[in-house]
Amino acid sequence: MVSTSAGSIAAPGNPASQLRFRAPGEGWFPVAVDSLVPTPWGCRQYSLAAVDVSAPTATVTATPGPSATPRPTGTALPSATAIPPEVMFDEYEPNYDFSSAANVGVGQTIALNFNPYPAGSNEVDNDYFRLYVKVGEALKLETTGLAAGLDTNLIMYRENGEVIAGNDDCQAGQRQSCLSWKPDYTGVAYLLVGPVGTIPEAISAGARAYQLVISDVAGSGSITNGTPTPAFGQPFLGDQAGGLPWKVTPLPPTPIRLPLTATVTGEFPPSTGASRTGEVQVRAYSLIPPTLTPEPQQPVTVQLMVYYDENDNRAPDISEGVAGISVRILDSLTNRLLGQIFTDGQGHASLSVSAAGDVRLSVPYLGYTQPVKPPGKQFEIRLGALRLPSLIP
Incomplete structure (x- = not known):
C-alpha cells in the first residue's frame, strides 16, 4: 500500500495478507x-x-461538558469491478503460445472465444492446445458454432514444432475449419486455432465465441482404414478423392536415368556434313528431403535461487527464499517446454533435462529469461527490498 506521494507504508504477509497503518x-x-x-x-x-x-477517545474528566463530536462514519470501499461478459476471455487462457498451450484430450467439445488475455487487451487472440495422440487413432478436429462473422483457421504441429497440416475452410464458402489426421506416432501434438480476417467487435457476450471438437473416428469410415502412413515429405491422402479437405499438391515423380539420342553442339568442334550424335545422361535427384541425423542428447541441469533481500546485503539469507515461483526450461530453437518446477520453501529449484543443444531458462512471473549451455548453470534472482522512511511525517 502506497501513499499519494508514492512512499511505501507497509508490506503484505503470506499466505493471507494483513497490514495496519496510521493515515498521515x-x-x-x-x-x-x-x-x-x-x-x-x-x-x-x-x-x-x-x-x-x-481506540476511542478516552474520557479525561467526569465534569459535564459539551458532548463530543461524533466520529464520521467511514466511507465504504467500492466493490470490485467485474470483467464485462462481452470481453471476458475463455477458461483456457492464457494459452497464446506453445509454452502456455492448454492441455486438452481426444473426445472433448470445448467452448472457447477469441477474446484476448488479459481482458481488454488489443492483441489478436491465438489459442494453442496440447493433446496426446496414439498410433491407430483417426482424429477429426473441427471448429463449430462460430459466432456471426467469425472465421477460423487450424494448424496441427508435431511435438518438435514441425507442421503436420492446416485448414482454413472445410469447404469453399464456409468459415469453419476441419482437419483429419491418422497419427504416425504416439506422443504429444499441438493445435493452433486462430481467427482469419476481421474479428467481430466484442459488443455482447458470445460475439467472438466458437467450439473446438476433437474426436476419434477410427472404425467409423470417416477416414479410410488401412491407408499406409506416408513417408516424410509426402502428402497424406484420406478417403476423399481429393485427399484431405484442404488442397494438397502431390510431389512430382522422382526423375530416372534414360538413354537419349540427341544432337550435341557447342562443346565439340564443328564438322562438315552430318552432325555428331551421342548419349545424354540425366542425373537423378530425389525431391524427398534426406532423413536428418538426430543430434545426441546432452544432460542440462539448472539450479535457481529466488530470494527477497530483506536486509539488503545482496546475498540470500535464511527465511528470504520465495516459494511457489514457476521455473521453466525451454528448447532454444523450437520453444518447446522441456521441464517445469516450482521453487520450494527456501526459494530453491533444481531441474535437469535432456537437450540436443542450448536451452532457455524462463521465470514467467518475474519476466526473467536466460540462455543456458550444457551441462548447465546456477542462477540467483534477487528481489530488492523496499526502503521505508524512518518516520512518517
Missing part, C-alpha cells in the same frame, strides 16, 4: 493486491476489508 492525512490511498504463486481459476477469489481500529 485525509485523502485516497490505493491498495494493490497480487498473487504470489500461480493459482487455478476456481481459486482466484478473495475478500478485501478495511476496518478502523483506532
